[in-house]
Amino acid sequence: AGQLDMITDTFNKLVNSCHAKCISTRYLEADLNKGESVCIDRCVAKFFAVNTKVGEQMQQIGSQRQ
Amino acid sequence: MAANPWVCPIYLPGKEPGLEALSPEERYQMTQVKYWSDMTSAAMESCPVKTAMSGVLGFGLGGFFSLLSASFAIDDPLRRSNLQAAAMAANPGQAAPPEMTTMQQTRAYFKETGKQMYRSGKGFGKVGALYAGIECCIEGFRAKNDLTNPVLAGFLAGGILARNAGPQAIVGGGLAFAGFSGAIDWYMRRPSASDDDD
Numbered sequence: 634a635g636q637l638d639m640i641t642d643t644f645n646k647l648v649n650s651c652h653a654k655c656i657s658t659r660y661l662e663a664d665l666n667k668g669e670s671v672c673i674d675r676c677v678a679k680f681f682a683v684n685t686k687v688g689e690q691m692q693q694i695g696s697q698r699q
Numbered sequence: 700m701a702a703n704p705w706v707c708p709i710y711l712p713g714k715e716p717g718l719e720a721l722s723p724e725e726r727y728q729m730t731q732v733k734y735w736s737d738m739t740s741a742a743m744e745s746c747p748v749k750t751a752m753s754g755v756l757g758f759g760l761g762g763f764f765s766l767l768s769a770s771f772a773i774d775d776p777l778r779r780s781n782l783q784a785a786a787m788a789a790n791p792g793q794a795a796p797p798e799m800t801t802m803q804q805t806r807a808y809f810k811e812t813g814k815q816m817y818r819s820g821k822g823f824g825k826v827g828a829l830y831a832g833i834e835c836c837i838e839g840f841r842a843k844n845d846l847t848n849p850v851l852a853g854f855l856a857g858g859i860l861a862r863n864a865g866p867q868a869i870v871g872g873g874l875a876f877a878g879f880s881g882a883i884d885w886y887m888r889r890p891s892a893s894d895d896d897d
Contacts, residue, residue, distance in 0.1 A: 655842070661888065667744050667835065668844035675842060 643684070651676035746839060750832035757827025758820040765819035769812045830856040830880065846884060853880035 655672035656665075665673070710716070718726055742748055799807065834852035838844060857876025861868045 657844075659890065661891070664740070666838075666844045667746075668838045668842055668848070670744065671839050672842035 647677060647680050651680065746832060746835035749835045750828050753831030754824045754828030758824035760827075761820035761823025762816040764823075765816040766812070769815060826856070826860060829859060830876075846881060846888070849884040850877045850881040853877035856880075 651673055655669055655676055718729065721729065830852055833855050834848055837852050838848045841848065854873040854877035856873075858869045858873035860876070861872035864872075
């Protein structure tokens with residue numbers, strides 16, 4: 634249950650930040666156009682890359698402290 | 700799950716809402732349908748398909764316009780006689796070339812029209828495919844969807860189309876095409892005039 638909580642939390646953060654970055658507030662149709670799809674692909678990849686890097690750094694700091 | 704209530708929830712694979720009434724087989728069919736429709740819409744957005752579609756549409760449009768202009772052109776009734784007179788003058792002493800029957804003349808006319816349609820269609824098709832391809836690539840590279848995509852693509856396409864006519868023509872043609880495509884995209888992007896609810 635805790636794991637699912639974490640995953641849902643990460644997913645929601647990902648959706649929020651990539652939506653804020655990639656999708657403009659003015660749009661005329663419901664489908665994602667090509668620019669937005671490409672932006673979302675890159676955003677998700679960067680999010681996970683940053684996630685893993687930050688996790689590694691925090692692990693290092695944690696292991697240094699102990 | 701005290702997460703943000705306004706964001707997409709995660710559903711486990713067997714428990715999507717709205718599908719409880721379906722049997723597992725129907726559910727599988729729905730997932731298949733969704734998969735293929737997603738693939739199709741993704742393919743429609745891809746650059747090669749967009750280029751090809753624009754090329755084909757341009758070809759059709761060019762042929763149609765050429766057909767219209769050919770139907771407006773008035774055929775000179777004395778053209779055949781003038782051609783015959785010129786042929787006789789060019790080859791003195793030889794017999795006059797035989798006059799074509801009406802059927803042959805009609806066939807020749809349609810062949811000419813067809814060739815003209817094909818030529819004009821090729822030109823329009825090249826323009827359309829070039830512009831669509833460049834715009835798709837620029838949009839894919841920038842990952843943004845705004846007005847500078849069509850303007851830049853128009854400039855490059857206009858420049859490429861005028862590549863044989865000197866640097867001034869390249870820049871001028873590019874600017875004209877850029878302005879034209881930018882104006883069209885600006886028009887298509889205007890917020891539609893909808894009445895506000897009272």
